[in-house]
Amino acid sequence: MNNMTPPLAYPEKSLKKIFAKGKNKHIKIIDFVLIVGTVLFFASFVNYARPLVIAPINNLATTNSSVLFEFERGNIILIDDNLEFSSPQKIQAEDNLVINLKTGKYYWKIEGVLESEVREFTILSEVNLKLKRVEDKYLIVNAGNLELDVGIYENKSFVENIILDIDESKEVSGTKFMGEQR
Secondary structure: OOOOOOOOOOOHHHHHHHHHOOHHHHHHHHHHHHHHHHHHHHHHHHHHHOOEEEEOOOOEEEOOOEEEEEEEOOOEEEEEOOOOOOOOEEEEOOOOEEEEOOOEEEEEEEEOOOEOOOEEEEEOOOOOEEEEEEOOEEEEEEOOOOOEEEEEEEOOEEEEEEEEOOOOEEEEOOOEEEEEEO
């Protein structure tokens, strides 16, 4: 006597019918939801991880050589005078950093988990010579953003030339003062 029960046997076609019946639609919907959810998750992650650049605004033109860099989600400022960033100045920084730069056109971006967009700004040349009368003399001040060569005249006669660095001042005698970019 054989007490063994025979194994359950399902014909191969019957199994396919059981699993295929209505399940393909559900699997396709689940796959679609997973794919769309993954894409949305990574898209939002990329936007969140990308540094947010606030200042200076793109295409800024200023005569102020002190530039405020304001940003979020980054820690390195890259500044270069060419768009390819072939020789960038790398500055380890936090938000709200002021950097003094010479006149010229600059490109900048922020590095963090990802890189920010590239922005540009220009520091324009400014020749600005200010005079203040001090008794019988004048205090001349270089109020521009360039080193100045100042010609000093008494009436129509040339007296001397002096060089003034940015924000430098000197007390001089004369009746006419002509400053020009050095």
